[in-house]
Amino acid sequence: MIKYATRRKHFLESFIDIGTGYLLAVVMQILIFPLFGIHTSYNNMFIIGAIFMSVSCIRSWIWRMFFHWRWVKQVEKEQHWRNVREKCERERRKLN
Secondary structure (H helix, E strand, O other): OHHHHHHHHHHHHHHHHHHHHHHHHHHHHHHHHHHHOOOOOHHHHHHHHHHHHHHHHHHHHHHHHHHHHHHHHHHHHHHHHHHHHHHHHHHHHHHO
16 A cells, blocks of 8 residues: 555656646746747647657656666665675584
8 A cells, every 4th residue: 555655646746747847848938939039839839848848758767767777786786795794604603
């Protein structure tokens, strides 16, 4: 039950983060594009915002997987050396 609640919480946080980022991007485009002489329809601005949002989601997922992979490798390495130390300690006790 705890894992489900945690996953649901993370999904909701991600949804809110991405949704507000998308809306903020579109509003910023509406305000800033004209300052640079870029004139396009609101429909195009929503499409541009969706493209940037998609790239951002993929980038975020790749970084999350990378850091998760690094964390898993670190934990595996620590567990390996813990096992080696325990085995050495057992062998040492047998000799004494």
